[in-house]
Amino acid sequence: xxYSVVLQKSExxxxxxxxxxxxCWSEGATEEDALQNxxxxxxxxxxxxxxxxxxGERHEVEVP
Numbered sequence: 929x930x931y932s933v934v935l936q937k938s939e940x941x942x943x944x945x946x947x948x949x950x951x952c953w954s955e956g957a958t959e960e961d962a963l964q965n966x967x968x969x970x971x972x973x974x975x976x977x978x979x980x981x982x983x984g985e986r987h988e989v990e991v992p
Contacts, residue, residue: 933966949973
């Protein structure tokens, strides 16, 4: 899956958020660190979201 993220320089390094997943964000000392960290945050976010609906039937759709 692909998610759009927003990367912003901060005093500590870089902050990165995923607008499509409210509250999903991370940070890093470098752009590369921040982007790698947000990948992990996105994976954990999606995993937690699926755990909230354990009885639901899972389907995947592709959005261009």
